Amino acid sequence: MKLAYWMYAGPAHIGTLRVASSFKNVHAIMHAPLGDDYFNVMRSMLERERDFTAATASIVDRHVLARGSQERVVDNILRKDQEEHPDLIILTPTCTSSILQEDLHNFVNRASIISHSNVIFADVDHYQVNEIQAADRTLEQVVRYYLDRCHRQEKWDQFLTDVPSVNIIGIFTLGFHNQHDCRELRRLLRDLDIEINQIIPEGGSVEDLQNLPKAWFNLIPYREVGLMTAVYLNKEYGMPYISIAPMGAVDMAEWIRQIQKNVNTLTLSSSNKRVDYEPYIDGQTRFVSQAAWFSRSIDCQNLTGKETVVFGDTTHAASITKILVQEMGIRVSCAGTYCKHDAEWFKEQIQGFCDEILITDDHAEVGDMIAHMEPSAIFGTQMERHIGKRLDIPCGVISAPVHIQNFPLGYRPFLGYEGTNQIADLIYNSFALGMEDHLLDIFGGHDTKEIISKSLSTDIGLIWNPESRLELSKIPRFAREKVERNTEKFARQKGIETITVEVMYAAKEALNT
Amino acid sequence: MSVKIDETLTVECETGNYHTFCPISCVSWLYQKIEDSFFLVVGTKTCGYFLQNALGVMIFAEPRYAMAELEEGDISAQLNDYEGLKKLCIRIRKDRDPSVIIWIGTCTTEIIKMDLEGMAPKLEWEIGIPILVARANGLDYAFTQGEDTVLAAMAHRCPEPEFSVRERKETIQNFLTFHSRKKEELGEYANHPSLVLFGSLPFNVASQLNLELKRQSIKVSGWLPAQKYTDLPSLGDGVYVCGVHPFLSRTATTLIRREKCQLIGAPFPIGPDGTRAWIEKICPVFGVEPQGLEEREKRIWEGLKDYLDLVHGKSVFFMGDNLLEVSLARFLIRCGMIVHEIGIPYMDKRYQAAELSLLQDTCKKMCVPIPRIVEKPDNSNQIRRIRELQPDLAITGMAHANPLEARGISTKWSVEFTFAQIHGFANARDVLELVTRPLRRQKNLEDLGRTTLVRK
Ligand code: SF4
Numbered sequence: 001m002k003l004a005y006w007m008y009a010g011p012a013h014i015g016t017l018r019v020a021s022s023f024k025n026v027h028a029i030m031h032a033p034l035g036d037d038y039f040n041v042m043r044s045m046l047e048r049e050r051d052f053t054a055a056t057a058s059i060v061d062r063h064v065l066a067r068g069s070q071e072r073v074v075d076n077i078l079r080k081d082q083e084e085h086p087d088l089i090i091l092t093p094t095c096t097s098s099i100l101q102e103d104l105h106n107f108v109n110r111a112s113i114i115s116h117s118n119v120i121f122a123d124v125d126h127y128q129v130n131e132i133q134a135a136d137r138t139l140e141q142v143v144r145y146y147l148d149r150c151h152r153q154e155k156w157d158q159f160l161t162d163v164p165s166v167n168i169i170g171i172f173t174l175g176f177h178n179q180h181d182c183r184e185l186r187r188l189l190r191d192l193d194i195e196i197n198q199i200i201p202e203g204g205s206v207e208d209l210q211n212l213p214k215a216w217f218n219l220i221p222y223r224e225v226g227l228m229t230a231v232y233l234n235k236e237y238g239m240p241y242i243s244i245a246p247m248g249a250v251d252m253a254e255w256i257r258q259i260q261k262n263v264n265t266l267t268l269s270s271s272n273k274r275v276d277y278e279p280y281i282d283g284q285t286r287f288v289s290q291a292a293w294f295s296r297s298i299d300c301q302n303l304t305g306k307e308t309v310v311f312g313d314t315t316h317a318a319s320i321t322k323i324l325v326q327e328m329g330i331r332v333s334c335a336g337t338y339c340k341h342d343a344e345w346f347k348e349q350i351q352g353f354c355d356e357i358l359i360t361d362d363h364a365e366v367g368d369m370i371a372h373m374e375p376s377a378i379f380g381t382q383m384e385r386h387i388g389k390r391l392d393i394p395c396g397v398i399s400a401p402v403h404i405q406n407f408p409l410g411y412r413p414f415l416g417y418e419g420t421n422q423i424a425d426l427i428y429n430s431f432a433l434g435m436e437d438h439l440l441d442i443f444g445g446h447d448t449k450e451i452i453s454k455s456l457s458t459d460i461g462l463i464w465n466p467e468s469r470l471e472l473s474k475i476p477r478f479a480r481e482k483v484e485r486n487t488e489k490f491a492r493q494k495g496i497e498t499i500t501v502e503v504m505y506a507a508k509e510a511l512n513t
Numbered sequence: 514m515s516v517k518i519d520e521t522l523t524v525e526c527e528t529g530n531y532h533t534f535c536p537i538s539c540v541s542w543l544y545q546k547i548e549d550s551f552f553l554v555v556g557t558k559t560c561g562y563f564l565q566n567a568l569g570v571m572i573f574a575e576p577r578y579a580m581a582e583l584e585e586g587d588i589s590a591q592l593n594d595y596e597g598l599k600k601l602c603i604r605i606r607k608d609r610d611p612s613v614i615i616w617i618g619t620c621t622t623e624i625i626k627m628d629l630e631g632m633a634p635k636l637e638w639e640i641g642i643p644i645l646v647a648r649a650n651g652l653d654y655a656f657t658q659g660e661d662t663v664l665a666a667m668a669h670r671c672p673e674p675e676f677s678v679r680e681r682k683e684t685i686q687n688f689l690t691f692h693s694r695k696k697e698e699l700g701e702y703a704n705h706p707s708l709v710l711f712g713s714l715p716f717n718v719a720s721q722l723n724l725e726l727k728r729q730s731i732k733v734s735g736w737l738p739a740q741k742y743t744d745l746p747s748l749g750d751g752v753y754v755c756g757v758h759p760f761l762s763r764t765a766t767t768l769i770r771r772e773k774c775q776l777i778g779a780p781f782p783i784g785p786d787g788t789r790a791w792i793e794k795i796c797p798v799f800g801v802e803p804q805g806l807e808e809r810e811k812r813i814w815e816g817l818k819d820y821l822d823l824v825h826g827k828s829v830f831f832m833g834d835n836l837l838e839v840s841l842a843r844f845l846i847r848c849g850m851i852v853h854e855i856g857i858p859y860m861d862k863r864y865q866a867a868e869l870s871l872l873q874d875t876c877k878k879m880c881v882p883i884p885r886i887v888e889k890p891d892n893s894n895q896i897r898r899i900r901e902l903q904p905d906l907a908i909t910g911m912a913h914a915n916p917l918e919a920r921g922i923s924t925k926w927s928v929e930f931t932f933a934q935i936h937g938f939a940n941a942r943d944v945l946e947l948v949t950r951p952l953r954r955q956k957n958l959e960d961l962g963r964t965t966l967v968r969k
Pocket residue numbers: 033034035036095096535536537556557559560561563618619620621649650651652
């Protein structure tokens with residue numbers, strides 16, 4: 001048992017639901033108590049989804065506790081099958097089902113015999129994995145299910161596509177800037193003359209999964225989700241994969257070079273058209289991305305040696321740390337991640353780029369570290385933004401968990417060459433704000449905090465009795481002044497001299513009527 | 514309690530596959546209401562994740578709530594629950610020094626049968642802070658019913674009235690009050706047994722209702738909950754109680770059965786019609802003739818005219834998730850709206866009897882049929898009905914709001930009614946402000962076309 005106020009990664013079922021609702025025509029049925037379908041609210045609000053989220057609950061209530069879910073789960077699966085004809089139904093366990101120990105596998109088997117949809121049971125345990133790991137697993141499970149099935153049915157078409165092609169694995173709903181990143185990757189691959197075989201899970205169809213092995217290789221932009229699938233495809237089908245995040249100019253170049261290597265190795269066997277992307281990298285780095293130029297400009301010079309703290313998921317925290325240090329000459333006092341399960345990789349990546357490494361999922365520890373370091377800027381999640389607010393340190397948000405502001409309508413990729421521009425802006429703006437603030441403080445330029453307000457000319461003669469004073473003080477500050485003014489105005493109109501609680505509310509009513 | 518429900522008012526029951534908030538969400542408003550409390554939710558990451566996201570920015574303001582997150586060892590009973598909770602509560606005492614710690618039991622504590630009720634008194638005695646237990650879990654309750662479980666638990670901690678024995682002998686009581694009351698108070702209030710209101714309301718709204726009764730010279734001697742845990746009202750034999758929320762049936766039952774209070778069954782003070790009916794039910798209990806209510810209600814209605822013009826003849830569909838539905842529907846019908854359906858998670862016909870009969874009267878008065886009331890609704894059936902009926906407004910949870918808007922159905926997010934100030938005469942306008950907001954926006958955007966924004 002531990003005291004917890006806040007968590008970086010959600011419970012396992014959220015990961016499964018994110019994968020399920022990213023695919024087209026896949027329905028998730030949660031085995032959960034009333035109230036655990038909060039995922040639908042998040043998706044509808046944060047992503048501003050226009051469609052109903054394809055996730056419902058098979059409710060666990062008192063009745064179920066006494067008798068077991070029995071027919072209920074099966075009925076709910078069949079009902080969904082009939083109503084919406086999904087390609088796949090994923091029965092999703094929650095913390096509640098983890099301890100009920102019902103044989104949900106068995107329900108799935110029974111339902112799948114009757115239903116037209118395929119039905120699987122998400123193999124995730126609440127007490128073993130978190131949201132991120134569960135998403136990774138579920139994606140692999142779905143891919144494996146469809147490839148295995150296809151194998152059994154011997155409808156197998158193993159041939160690679162004629163022209164170089166890739167799968168992009170790991171773009172999905174509620175991911176940090178995923179939609180924008182995806183668009184940016186498409187553009188990049190078009191430039192490189194590489195076709196996209198499939199993008200999964202976002203917008204993908206499970207029926208197409210059997211064609212995944214037709215791609216030449218796989219791209220895993222974020223290592224949190226997709227790596228398991230890539231490893232599986234590598235093992236079973238010999239598909240190479242690139243798991244570098246194309247974030248920042250340096251890693252972008254490395255990413256493209258790896259693509260080149262892979263394309264050339266595979267082309268060798270068929271023809272001898274070798275590709276050379278070096279001129280592309282050079283052109284993009286120098287002219288499309290402004291980041292390389294920006295790091296030479298005077299602005300960026302001013303940032304040299306400034307101290308920062310970076311915290312987030314492994315992909316974003318590692319990439320941003322490297323960008324800050326290598327590309328902008330900024331010092332990272334501490335870099336950290338909450339993905340404890342992938343700590344080794346993280347440490348290896350940022351070895352030598354920062355003074356300290358912090359691996360924790362306790363936000364208080366992160367807060368203490370920041371307070372101790374007193375950096376000029378923080379790059380972290382929404383939590384770090386709030387820590388920053390409290391400590392008066394600016395913060396750029398670079399990783400999930402996120403709020404609605406992190407689902408911008410405008411085009412804001414983090415990946416690719418446009419991504420380098422966005423990141424440069426984000427970093428520069430965080431510092432510039434911090435410095436402006438500092439200068440204003442030094443020269444006393446801020447507005448004075450007390451608001452001097454007596455808007456009505458005749459402010460003599462009105463007395464607030466102690467009760468009404470007290471009542472007034474209970475009103476939230478932002479509204480208090482207005483209430484005070486309205487009440488006094490009302491009292492004056494009525495020729496009242498002493499303001500009582502009754503007068504206050506009479507004033508409110510008068511205003512309303 | 515003796516109100517007979519007309520046969521035309523029927524309550525259907527569907528599958529219970531609907532979206533609502535988990536009842537543990539009540540900590541978000543209750544910790545703010547009860548200033549010296551601390552809420553400890555004994556549950557899993559699922560509960561924590563829900564609270565963290567549902568509470569939004571509040572979470573960063575160092576709220577007086579936390580999760581006691583159960584790990585695998587707690588589930589398999591390898592770890593000692595008592596010692597675990599004790600450690601956390603001692604830390605809470607050290608960091609926050611609350612006057613009461615409220616343990617919120619969750620689905621997990623129910624399933625593993627963690628004996629919170631058994632442990633609380635022991636620990637309370639050991640660490641010297643009152644510990645209450647409320648089992649506000651998603652297995653048994655929906656959304657606002659969470660508050661019901663907390664208040665029912667709190668009712669047990671209310672002190673006995675000082676003069677409980679003597680109070681029944683009126684003559685002595687009169688004599689006592691004559692001496693114990695200050696002079697100016699004498700003229701203001703009628704001489705009556707004490708009245709305690711139950712239901713959590715923001716300070717200002719509670720004080721408006723107090724004032725409302727004061728106009729009728731009825732004194733509210735306390736609220737459950739009070740602003741501070743240490744100020745809980747006295748309860749007991751001879752104390753009259755009245756609810757302000759429709760979702761407090763357990764609390765009401767506890768007050769009657771355990772605390773021996775007299776419940777005044779009344780409609781809820783939502784909307785000017787509800788507020789007036791509420792006062793009118795309370796007054797006669799204390800032998801008071803209500804004064805000037807008709808006038809007052811009329812004035813409020815007049816003040817709402819601009820909004821009434823907007824809503825008149827428009828239709829509403831309540832999907833149902835917070836138990837305020839019947840009262841709101843009744844008010845909106847009185848405003849001239851047509852209500853297609855009142856979805857509601859749970860319907861206590863006894864506790865809501867007066868409200869239901871006011872709904873009937875209102876329908877009669879407005880010459881509209883009584884809307885169908887659907888308990889434990891089925892959201893996918895409801896969406897089908899909404900598509901058929903094409904209401905002007907659907908009052909619904911956030912999970913459905915955006916998808917419905919994209920299909921050209923205006924929606925109002927139902928949770929806002931739980932957080933907005935909707936009680937009493939003065940706040941009737943706020944209810945309509947919420948209800949008309951989508952209608953007003955629609956008017957603003959009317960000329961743009963494109964009301965449906967989904968493909969196919
Ligand atoms: S429904 Fe149960 S498990 Fe889910 S958040 Fe509520 S109490 Fe926790």
